[in-house]
Amino acid sequence: FDNNINSLLNILENIVENGIKYFVFSSSCTVYGNPDKLPVDENTPVKEAESPYGRTKQISEQIILDVLKNTETKSIMLRYFNPAGAHESTKLGESPSLPPLNLVPIITETAIGKRESMLVFGNDYNTRDGSAIRDYIHVMDLAEAHTNALQYLITNNEAPNYDTFNLGIGQGVTVLEAINAFEKVTKQKLNYKIAERRPGDVPAIYADYSKAKNLLNWHPKRNIEDIMRTAWEWEKVRSKKKR
Numbered sequence: 001f002d003n004n005i006n007s008l009l010n011i012l013e014n015i016v017e018n019g020i021k022y023f024v025f026s027s028s029c030t031v032y033g034n035p036d037k038l039p040v041d042e043n044t045p046v047k048e049a050e051s052p053y054g055r056t057k058q059i060s061e062q063i064i065l066d067v068l069k070n071t072e073t074k075s076i077m078l079r080y081f082n083p084a085g086a087h088e089s090t091k092l093g094e095s096p097s098l099p100p101l102n103l104v105p106i107i108t109e110t111a112i113g114k115r116e117s118m119l120v121f122g123n124d125y126n127t128r129d130g131s132a133i134r135d136y137i138h139v140m141d142l143a144e145a146h147t148n149a150l151q152y153l154i155t156n157n158e159a160p161n162y163d164t165f166n167l168g169i170g171q172g173v174t175v176l177e178a179i180n181a182f183e184k185v186t187k188q189k190l191n192y193k194i195a196e197r198r199p200g201d202v203p204a205i206y207a208d209y210s211k212a213k214n215l216l217n218w219h220p221k222r223n224i225e226d227i228m229r230t231a232w233e234w235e236k237v238r239s240k241k242k243r
Contacts, residue, residue: 030054081168086234093234168207
C-alpha cells in the first residue's frame with residue numbers, strides 16, 4: 001500500500017501543482033477480481049479484489065478519478081494483464097530484488113539453477129489442463145501501448161478526461177502451457193511440482209483488447225514463445241553479471 005498508494009499521491013500532487021496535461025497510469029487486470037465472463041473488457045464489473053495488490057489498483061484508479069476530475073488533466077488507465085519477457089537486446093529486463101512471485105521469472109530462475117524446482121499452484125481448476133489461465137503480454141508490446149496512449153491523449157481533442165484500456169494478447173495460456181512453451185523454445189527441461197491452489201489466484205482471466213485496437217491503434221505483436229525466449233536470454237545475461 002505504501003508503494004502503490006503513497007507514491008501515486010505524490011505524483012498526483014505534482015501533476016496538479018504543475019498543471020500537467022496528460023497522465024498515463026499503469027493499472028492491472030486484478031481490478032476485475034474473479035470475473036464471471038471471459039474475455040474481460042473494460043465494461044466488465046470491477047469486483048472485490050482477490051489480493052491486496054489488486055485492491056491497491058482499485059483504490060488508485062478511484063483516487064485518480066477523484067483528484068483529476070476538476071482539473072484539465074486527461075488520464076488513461078492501462079490495465080495490464082500479465083507482463084513478461086525482456087528487450088531483444090538483453091540489455092533490459094526484469095531484475096527482482098526479492099524472490100519473484102510471477103510465473104515467467106520463476107521459470108527462468110528454475111531453468112538457470114537458482115531454484116531446484118518450481119511449484120504449479122493448482123491442477124484442479126476448471127480449465128483445459130487443470131492449471132490456472134492467464135494472459136501473458138510482452139513488455140515491449142506494453143511499451144508501445146504507452147506511447148500510443150500518450151499520442152492519443154495529445155492528438156485527440158475529443159478524448160475523455162478519464163478512460164481505461166485493457167492490454168493483453170486476448171488469449172488465455174495455462175501455467176502448464178507456459179511451461180511447455182518455455183521448454184519448446186529453450187530446449188530446457190523444467191523441474192516442477194504440483195501444489196495446492198494459492199490464495200488470491202483467480203482460475204482464469206484474459207483480455208478483450210479491442211478498445212485499445214480501435215482507439216489507440218494498438219495490437220500485440222509478440223506471443224508466449226517470444227516472451228519465453230527473450231526472458232530466457234535476459235536471465236542468462238543477468239545471471240552472468242551477478243557472478
